[in-house]
Amino acid sequence: MTPQEPLSLDALTAIDGLLTDEERLIRDTVRRFVRERYLPRAAELFAKEQFAVDLIPEIAAMGLLGASLKGYGCAGMNAVSYGLALAELEYGDSGLRSFVSVQGSLAMYPIWRFGSEEQKNKYLPKMAAAELIGCFGLTEPDAGSDPGSMKTRARLDGDSYVLTGTKMWITSAPICDLAVVWAKVDDGDASSIRGFIVERGTKGFETPTIHGKMSLRASPTGEIVLNEARVPKENVLPGVVGLKGPLSCLTQARFGISWGALGAARACYEAAVAYTRERVQFGKPVAGKQLVQEQIVEMAMDIAKGQILALHYGRLKDAGSITPVQVSFCKKNNVGLALRAARKARGLLGGNGILLDYPVIRHALNLESVYTYEGTDEVHTLILGNALTGHNAF
Amino acid sequence: MKILVALKRVADPDNANKVKIPASGEKIDTTGLEWKPNPFDEYALEAALRLTENGTQPKVRAGEVVVVTFGPKETETTLRAALATGADRAIRVDASDDKLDGDLVARALKALVEKEKPDVVLMGKQAVDGDSNQVGQILAELLDWPMATFAATIREEAGALLVGREVDGGVSTLRVKLPAVVTVDLRIVAPTSVYSTKTPSTHKYNDGVRFAALPAIMAAKKKPLVEVKLADLAPDQALKVSYHGFAAPPARKAGIKVKDVSELVSKLKNEAKVL
Numbered sequence: 001m002t003p004q005e006p007l008s009l010d011a012l013t014a015i016d017g018l019l020t021d022e023e024r025l026i027r028d029t030v031r032r033f034v035r036e037r038y039l040p041r042a043a044e045l046f047a048k049e050q051f052a053v054d055l056i057p058e059i060a061a062m063g064l065l066g067a068s069l070k071g072y073g074c075a076g077m078n079a080v081s082y083g084l085a086l087a088e089l090e091y092g093d094s095g096l097r098s099f100v101s102v103q104g105s106l107a108m109y110p111i112w113r114f115g116s117e118e119q120k121n122k123y124l125p126k127m128a129a130a131e132l133i134g135c136f137g138l139t140e141p142d143a144g145s146d147p148g149s150m151k152t153r154a155r156l157d158g159d160s161y162v163l164t165g166t167k168m169w170i171t172s173a174p175i176c177d178l179a180v181v182w183a184k185v186d187d188g189d190a191s192s193i194r195g196f197i198v199e200r201g202t203k204g205f206e207t208p209t210i211h212g213k214m215s216l217r218a219s220p221t222g223e224i225v226l227n228e229a230r231v232p233k234e235n236v237l238p239g240v241v242g243l244k245g246p247l248s249c250l251t252q253a254r255f256g257i258s259w260g261a262l263g264a265a266r267a268c269y270e271a272a273v274a275y276t277r278e279r280v281q282f283g284k285p286v287a288g289k290q291l292v293q294e295q296i297v298e299m300a301m302d303i304a305k306g307q308i309l310a311l312h313y314g315r316l317k318d319a320g321s322i323t324p325v326q327v328s329f330c331k332k333n334n335v336g337l338a339l340r341a342a343r344k345a346r347g348l349l350g351g352n353g354i355l356l357d358y359p360v361i362r363h364a365l366n367l368e369s370v371y372t373y374e375g376t377d378e379v380h381t382l383i384l385g386n387a388l389t390g391h392n393a394f
Numbered sequence: 395m396k397i398l399v400a401l402k403r404v405a406d407p408d409n410a411n412k413v414k415i416p417a418s419g420e421k422i423d424t425t426g427l428e429w430k431p432n433p434f435d436e437y438a439l440e441a442a443l444r445l446t447e448n449g450t451q452p453k454v455r456a457g458e459v460v461v462v463t464f465g466p467k468e469t470e471t472t473l474r475a476a477l478a479t480g481a482d483r484a485i486r487v488d489a490s491d492d493k494l495d496g497d498l499v500a501r502a503l504k505a506l507v508e509k510e511k512p513d514v515v516l517m518g519k520q521a522v523d524g525d526s527n528q529v530g531q532i533l534a535e536l537l538d539w540p541m542a543t544f545a546a547t548i549r550e551e552a553g554a555l556l557v558g559r560e561v562d563g564g565v566s567t568l569r570v571k572l573p574a575v576v577t578v579d580l581r582i583v584a585p586t587s588v589y590s591t592k593t594p595s596t597h598k599y600n601d602g603v604r605f606a607a608l609p610a611i612m613a614a615k616k617k618p619l620v621e622v623k624l625a626d627l628a629p630d631q632a633l634k635v636s637y638h639g640f641a642a643p644p645a646r647k648a649g650i651k652v653k654d655v656s657e658l659v660s661k662l663k664n665e666a667k668v669l
Contacts, residue, residue, distance in 0.1 A: 005411055021471055022614075022615070025474065025475055025478060025611050029605055029608065029611065030608075032605065033605050036602060037600075058605075061607060062605055062607050063610075075608050076609070076612075077609075077612060081608070
């Protein structure tokens with residue numbers, strides 16, 4: 001008997017019927033963009049540790065940068081459309097999606113949310129058009145999950161602040177035109193943290209590239225080194241003081257990641273189904289083996305549940321009532337399932353699972369970073385644990 | 395320049411194996427099929443957009459692109475996608491898929507052309523479902539307009555189009571005076587295939603059909619989309635084509651493996667009899 005055509009994940013979740021025509025068209029457009037423009041180069045970019053800089057204008061022309069923000073040249077799309085777009089980008093590569101997340105949720109969002117009208121008009125339209133590339137400086141070599149312990153300081157000196165410190169693991173830092181840097185002011189504690197827009201060309205501002213990553217190789221990661229960098233007072237974000245500034249940006253980005261990870265998971269799942277249906281051992285395709293089917297089924301169920309969760313919380317976000325705890329739930333759940341799916345797919349592809357000829361090992365390696373950045377898996381557990389028990393275990 | 399682009403939706407060619415034929419063989423079962431615009435018609439839309447711009451500023455439009463399709467309400471999804479990609483307005487001729495043939499569509503399009511008065515009618519050389527390859531030709535005949543089929547390149551000139559058509563052994567180039575009907579082949583979306591009078595000759599497009607900007611997708615619902623009754627365009631709805639039966643292609647038999655070249659040659663000679 002000829003085997004039947006496999007049921008797609010979209011058909012399993014019956015997601016199409018839950019989306020508007022507009023949302024489906026946005027998803028399908030980004031899907032085609034990634035298939036035509038990114039996937040043919042994905043393995044090579046990863047292997048050569050290169051970012052597809054030449055695609056940035058096209059990404060901007062599609063309206064993907066700051067897409068969920070309203071006004072100032074941004075697309076103003078709803079959270080579900082934005083999530084669907086990010087999932088398609090991460091189907092291509094987590095590095096591609098990271099670039100879009102950082103520009104929109106971490107660099108543009110704080111200016112949009114906490115910036116002055118002058119700052120918004122000055123930066124946001126150019127950032128949406130990719131004429132200015134941004135990055136987000138929060139994490140430091142000795143301050144990761146505990147950003148309140150940051151050492152970077154801003155000292156008021158006349159009409160400007162003088163910034164000193166080092167930021168680490170900064171996506172897009174090597175290619176950025178500006179950085180939103182978070183620093184403690186004068187001798188203050190975490191409650192004194194302010195956001196500063198530091199422009200490329202500022203004396204004492206450098207962004208050395210971090211080489212040798214075995215993950216997110218197609219995304220430029222660097223440090224931000226601030227050595228008495230003088231920033232005019234007008235470049236302070238006026239709308240927020242304290243840790244809630246950077247943390248609210250992270251909530252935005254984490255929501256996007258919880259969708260994006262589904263794209264990477266789907267890429268691994270599809271590769272595993274296609275491979276196991278073709279790969280013949282012991283006289284028949286391995287897809288017809290019970291042990292293989294168990295893996296496929298677990299992957300599909302995980303991804304489908306993650307999709308349903310993301311859609312539910314996306315609708316909630318559009319209704320305006322999502323909480324950071326719910327975003328932590330979604331990020332932890334979906335990145336976790338994506339990493340498990342990628343590892344299962346890696347196994348199902350056998351030796352071919354370690355070759356860049358297939359997307360699986362690339363996604364599996366990328367997801368190791370996604371698991372750790374934007375709140376490690378453990379941090380999200382602590383956020384949820386605190387919320388669910390009332391006891392803070394940080 | 396005003397261009398009318400005729401679009402047809404077809405069962406997703408990437409999922410052609412989902413097309414089911416009931417045992418009676420009297421029709422194709424369309425339930426559960428995913429619909430996509432006919433690829434050649436998408437290429438026609440891309441060509442129309444290239445003919446109404448200068449290549450470097452896609453938002454500066456030089457002319458109007460009107461898209462039309464025939465079908466039930468759901469086909470408006472296809473039209474909205476075309477509007478998002480850059481068409482200015484859309485017309486849906488309300489019709490049922492199985493009560494149309496190339497002749498009826500061409501007759502209705504003729505009535506629409508007389509109303510809309512475009513300079514060019516563009517469409518795919520054929521739809522990938524029925525592969526009839528008739529509508530453009532019949533329409534040109536009914537309108538008594540010049541026609542160029544299988545266009546691989548189009549260069550706009552004053553009052554005319556210079557159309558390159560790939561034929562066996564070379565390229566046939568036609569100059570068609572406007573108004574005209576042009577049907578397009580797949581290479582019309584190559585980087586240097588289409589030039590308006592405003593496009594610099596050094597301009598190169600990305601290969602393929604452009605991507606709709608996401609804000610344009612959201613704005614597409616504000617663009618005009620009107621419904622027209624088929625009867626208002628074609629009072630006589632008699633079909634000239636009748637289908638006598640459908641059958642799935644026979645399943646391919648498994649091939650054989652040969653040990654060496656001499657066995658291959660022997661089999662080609664004695665069994666396949668192709669040598």
